[in-house]
Amino acid sequence: MATKPKDKAQAQEKVQVDEELVAVVVADSFNKRFLPLTEDKPRCLLPLANVPLIEYTLEFLATAGVEQIYVVCCSHADQIKAYLKSSRWGKSTFPKVNTFVSQQLASTGDALRDLDAKQLLKSDFILVSGDVVANMDLTKALEEHRARRVVDKNAIMTMVVKAASPAHRTRSKGEEGIYVLNAATQECVQYRSLFPIKQKLKLDLELFKAHSELQVRNDLIDCQIDICSVDVPALFTENFDYQDIRKHFVRGILESDILGKQIHCHIITDTYAARVRSTQMYDSISKDVMARWTYPMVPETNIMGTSYTHHSPYIYKDESVILQFGTKLVRYVVVGEKTSIGDKTTISESVIGRNCRIGKNVVINGSYIWDNVVIGDNCVIERSILADGVVVLNGVKIEKGSILSYGVQVGPEFTVKEFARLSLNKGRVDEDSDFDEEESDAESDDEEYDETQVGEDGKGYEKKDIIDADDDDDEEEHKAILAVCSIARDIQLHDIEDAVDEDTEDEDDLSDVDALERSHRELISTIERAFEENHSIDNIVLELNTLKFADNLDFHDIRLTAVPTVLSLVTNAATLQTTLKRWGGLLARFATDAEDQLDLLQILEEHCKTNDEHAKLFVKILTLFYNLDICEEDAFFVWFKKSSGKLRDSAKPFITWLQEAEEESSD
């Protein structure tokens, strides 16, 4: 009896410990969409409406009553650490902000595995990335999550999503996902990212048995705010190939029958949350901030100790701003401290940073100009980003979608072509801090700048191949995302409405990239690597399956690639035998049922039509396919029936032989 009150006290204490609210901020984007801006500064320290992105995230978490914040940083970790230390978060005890540096992170998955190894997370936590802007009421989502956890321990994660129509400006183009939800419980039963290729969504009949009402929703923005239970990092550790939390983890969990875990969605409707995923999102979230959707996170809240005031219509300027009599701020304008703007200059839908000097007769529209930028007279700047310390000399025209990185100088009397990316760094240091520098093609000497790129007195290099020259498989995805982004932009916006052209600003040299093509190249290189290094069939299959998973391919795509690749080793009848004996198993593994095998044969036929050498060997290949059990008799018959042409005819003796053999055996 005596122990009872003590137990109770302990239990109470436990509850309290459980309720300490912890958040994990992943302060790394693991991609390069903001290059060249992220060469010198991590994305979470880039200013949005003159406030570093991470401030929004931390302020949001602090408002939600989070007590412990763990900031996990990787690239530019020293900068993030120094920044947080010197900012008001350094001294703050509520919430307490702790930073962790890990150099070896390549994805959110790695970050979580790292945290799991450190054993820091003992209760449910909030997982956000360091570039989220939100004013949502997290407590409601938390309550829902906890209530579910009490009933069922398997409800491991709650994703926060926001409803928004498909053509919404705050949706990240090309990165949308389709959610299949249980209408009553908001349980997410299926998730498909629509990238890199749109694919069919197949719903198992089982799902309808388990859930009385299902919603398939394409109108949700992924806010990248997740409430996770402690099991989540552990699951990441178990499945070391999970990288992306959506594409790999959510899909993996939902499609796994063994785990039996559930993921829920929390749909917010009257509050705001979004993540700066790309320059296009940077643009639209800046506009959302200026249009006050993020209230109270608006410039005149002055979280950084500034003194902005708000004037109608949507003009925010600091007290120390100096304007001339004829300066015109149209609407949606933020002007930072100590900036001076010259006479007859017109600014609309733009953010101007601190200590900028802007000359006379300048027109700035839809642009983001950071700190200490000097702009001369008679310039025109259209929907571009100008980073800290950029100097624009007199009479320069900057066309839409350009990014001028730190310290670049352009002009005088010069036109920066649309979607140009200028930087002072010639080589490239990428954001994930693996230092594979590459020389951009044109330059030879450090001091020499190409006049055609930056003008007579300009400083800087144009970066053409920022995204192109990288073999890292994550990058493949991003290139394709960007491709999709730009394509989406062209289709959706140019056609419908020129005026609201969303300007992804990520652009041009990528638009020809075909996502499918990339995936195929990736498959080919995987198989070829296997040939070189003489892997076992099992290993290749595993690797290909992973790729299939990551790129949303189906087995047909793999067969389509595998057939020519394997046959490329074949030069004559002798090598055919050995090759297929060694590698035929690979094809067999991806053609397990009759339908697949038929598909395989059709692919083979198509291939042989284009390759004379192999056309001669066609019948031999078929025979070997049969002998090595890659395809079964029935598949050959069906194929023979459906097919036509010279190759089919050449296979006639083989088929007849097969039929006879079968009849014999059935006799």
Add this chain to the structure above:
Amino acid sequence: MNVVVDALRDKLRRRQVVGPFKVAIETAKVFLIVVRGSRWSTKEELIEIVAEKGRVLTQAQPNELAVGNITDRVIGLIREEHTALVNSGQELDANEYRDSLKTNVMDAIKELMDETESATTNIASRALEHIHSNEIIMTLGRSPAVEMFLKEASKLRKFQVIVAETSPGYDGQQMALSLSQSGIDTTLISDGSIFAVMSRVNKVILGTHAVLANGGLVAIAGTHVVAAAAKHHSTPVVVLMELYKMSSQFPFDADSYNQLVNPDTVFGFDDGDMIDKVDIINPSFDFVVPDLVNLFITNIGAHPPSYVSRMIYEDSREH
């Protein structure tokens, strides 16, 4: 001490402490700690410290005028206590002076908090002087003062209340529910029919967020419509004002007292096509010029709008 100030500053900024009453109480609490915990030896030093902290808090959320009001009141109290101490004829050395001023000011702040807490009840106790049987009263929003005022009157008198629903927050709906639950004959109308219904109304009773030095109101959005309609029909407009809502600021630019909040409740964010093309604004407040108000009822009595500046003057006269 700074921790307490910073905590309140952050709360004000994050909109975790909202509404004049809560803000007034929280601010007074902070000043209690500031007076007790900070280092000072003369009246001037203490006033300087209090003014400084007040500035920090005011800047954090300029729309919450109660912060400034309480700061002014506390500074006034310090001066008052100082004068009282000097005039008391006691011989005090520096330490004794400091200690007794500190205790006296803290007691005065506690009194101020008591006054703040009882202000609404105080106003409600005057209800019977203003509401008569069979009157039709109109109100909007959900002001605690108005709610208590009407409920108090309903104990003895029978009257009818018309509540405008007050979109987009729909506080009026809550108000109507609460009133009808306590047995008052209540009608809920849409904001659009305020003018049409006004001809039948005997009296408009409103709450407010703040009252500025000229007697102008900063009150929930929709108040101006009601006040203007009342003026047209020559219906008296009575505003209930607790003293902590009385600000010494003069509205040179009435717009700057407004606050545009998240427009989601006006027009949903999810319609992406529209929000690109339409400016959607959601102001929290209306500024109502003093001409549209007939009477203020405060916790110290009823006064016409022109008397507000006098009250502010009296408040600061002796300092």
